[in-house]
Amino acid sequence: MNPSKLTVVLSQAQGQHPVRRHLEENLASALLLEHGIDVSVIPHLYDLTEDHTGMLFLRSITGDIVVLSWLYPRAAHWMLDRHGVKGKPGEARLAGGEEEEEEEEEVGPASEDTEAIGDEEKPKPIEAADVPDRYIYTLDLRQQDRPEPYLEEIRRIAAECLGRRKNTLSEGHSASRAGEMKPRGFIARESIAGPAASRGNGRPGSEQLLATPARRRWYPVIDFSRCTNCMECIDFCLFGVYGVDAKDRILVENPDNCKKGCPACSRVCPEHAIIFPEYKTPAIAGANLGSISGLKIDLTRFFGGDDALSLAAKERDRELVRDGRSAVGLTAGIPKRQGARNKEGPRDELDQLMDKLDKLDL
Amino acid sequence: MSECLTFQMGKYEARFPADLFYTRNHMWMRTEGRRLVFGLTAYAVRLLKDVYFLDWQTSAPVEVERGQEIGSIESSKALSSIFAPVQGTLLRFNDDLLSDPSAISIDPYGAGWLFEMEGDASVALRPEDYVKFLDAGWEATQRALKKQVQGS
Ligand code: SF4
Ligand code: SF4
Numbered sequence: 001m002n003p004s005k006l007t008v009v010l011s012q013a014q015g016q017h018p019v020r021r022h023l024e025e026n027l028a029s030a031l032l033l034e035h036g037i038d039v040s041v042i043p044h045l046y047d048l049t050e051d052h053t054g055m056l057f058l059r060s061i062t063g064d065i066v067v068l069s070w071l072y073p074r075a076a077h078w079m080l081d082r083h084g085v086k087g088k089p090g091e092a093r094l095a096g097g098e099e100e101e102e103e104e105e106e107v108g109p110a111s112e113d114t115e116a117i118g119d120e121e122k123p124k125p126i127e128a129a130d131v132p133d134r135y136i137y138t139l140d141l142r143q144q145d146r147p148e149p150y151l152e153e154i155r156r157i158a159a160e161c162l163g164r165r166k167n168t169l170s171e172g173h174s175a176s177r178a179g180e181m182k183p184r185g186f187i188a189r190e191s192i193a194g195p196a197a198s199r200g201n202g203r204p205g206s207e208q209l210l211a212t213p214a215r216r217r218w219y220p221v222i223d224f225s226r227c228t229n230c231m232e233c234i235d236f237c238l239f240g241v242y243g244v245d246a247k248d249r250i251l252v253e254n255p256d257n258c259k260k261g262c263p264a265c266s267r268v269c270p271e272h273a274i275i276f277p278e279y280k281t282p283a284i285a286g287a288n289l290g291s292i293s294g295l296k297i298d299l300t301r302f303f304g305g306d307d308a309l310s311l312a313a314k315e316r317d318r319e320l321v322r323d324g325r326s327a328v329g330l331t332a333g334i335p336k337r338q339g340a341r342n343k344e345g346p347r348d349e350l351d352q353l354m355d356k357l358d359k360l361d362l
Numbered sequence: 363m364s365e366c367l368t369f370q371m372g373k374y375e376a377r378f379p380a381d382l383f384y385t386r387n388h389m390w391m392r393t394e395g396r397r398l399v400f401g402l403t404a405y406a407v408r409l410l411k412d413v414y415f416l417d418w419q420t421s422a423p424v425e426v427e428r429g430q431e432i433g434s435i436e437s438s439k440a441l442s443s444i445f446a447p448v449q450g451t452l453l454r455f456n457d458d459l460l461s462d463p464s465a466i467s468i469d470p471y472g473a474g475w476l477f478e479m480e481g482d483a484s485v486a487l488r489p490e491d492y493v494k495f496l497d498a499g500w501e502a503t504q505r506a507l508k509k510q511v512q513g514s
Pocket of ligand 2: 236237239240242257258262263264265266316
């Protein structure tokens with residue numbers, strides 16, 4: 001494939017939302033006219049199954065990709081990862097988008113507090129496995145209602161990718177980047193999807209790409225930049241959704257066993273690593289806390305009367321009963337470490353906390 | 363609403379009218395005959411601050427279980443689901459808030475009322491017990507909040 005070309009994949013909204021369709025159509029036709037860009041349209045990413053033409057196509061792309069979807073960028077990224085469409089997360093700079101770097105700086109330096117909280121040896125995220133040396137940019141189509149900002153951003157990304165390729169070619173392997181991430185080989189994904197879509201004229205037709213998925217799906221998506229492989233989710237879920245891979249890494253093994261509308265296990269995950277992209281609250285749907293509209297703290301566990309855990313247990317019970325099984329309440333698969341957290345912690349923390357919150361308030 | 367109890371949240375002093383009842387999910391409750399009126403306490407509002415979005419998942423009247431999720435609320439820096447404070451019938455939502463929920467922040471004990479119910483009020487706390495409850499949960503709350511502020 002031509003490495004100087006950037007592939008842009010536009011993933012449509014579910015249903016026939018006229019406003020969304022309009023933006024999609026405008027964007028797609030404008031992108032067709034751009035130089036150095038290949039554009040394809042696929043159905044809603046979340047609903048695609050392993051063997052959908054759209055997914056096969058995505059897997060056949062070996063270069064940098066921009067994916068436009070009606071999903072939070074983080075949700076889209078890890079959804080792709082789960083389907084073997086792997087790459088380093090490209091940093092999008094869409095206006096109204098995420099400016100998390102700065103936020104992190106602001107909150108970060110309070111390292112004395114971090115110790116005080118008692119987060120001693122905080123387990124490390126396991127990160128994505130086998131990530132090839134290419135970038136995937138995920139843009140959220142809900143961030144802007146006109147095509148122009150997206151076009152501008154895609155042009156910027158195209159230039160960035162081109163520049164990076166040139167650098168890599170002249171410097172050999174970019175050692176600085178490789179240092180911070182584990183070395184990894186390009187997993188033989190091309191071999192799976194290669195024949196289906198060898199680029200050029202062997203590419204699937206747009207009707208094939210757009211074939212309506214059989215149904216709407218509902219399943220958890222794991223963010224491996226957060227997940228520490230603690231296995232709480234696999235213990236908690238009593239529907240066999242989770243499993244582990246050959247290297248004992250947590251995995252959403254049977255996504256379609258998951259119960260539609262239920263986000264229970266995301267509340268149990270201590271790292272907030274489990275995303276339900278179609279859930280109504282942004283935090284669970286994959287919005288970055290501390291991004292988009294400033295810092296969003298999820299207060300649900302304080303306002304619930306119940307803590308997140310009891311809520312999750314209730315949601316799970318509801319699904320168990322629906323399946324004709326008996327409710328288990330808090331007796332099965334409940335994290336044991338939860339209790340241990342409720343100790344010590346200096347008294348004057350809130351002043352600092354509130355100050356920080358106020359500082360973040362624009 | 364003459365007397366108030368207070369609770370110190372950092373530098374902020376949250377006030378709780380002594381003639382209201384309170385629930386553990388940070389709502390106040392006023393009894394008007396058999397009707398129970400609910401709203402968010404100053405404590406909840408302090409955590410949320412400028413509420414700009416409110417949404418109910420059901421339409422009234424409707425039977426609800428205590429702790430059932432009935433809506434969601436969002437401010438510029440926080441969001442939460444809203445849960446039924448008691449078991450019973452939810453009679454009416456404060457529709458004025460749907461177009462402009464700012465009254466929740468500005469006048470939490472007045473124009474910012476959320477909904478009316480009829481039901482089992484026995485779980486409600488007296489103001490002094492609510493303050494005790496806040497006090498007991500305070501450290502854990504701070505820690506949990508902080509964890510989120512620092513991101514995961
Ligand atoms: S509970 Fe969360 S952190 Fe633990 S294994 Fe599951 S996704 Fe990963
Ligand atoms: S939402 Fe429920 S069914 Fe689905 S994975 Fe989580 S616990 Fe299992």
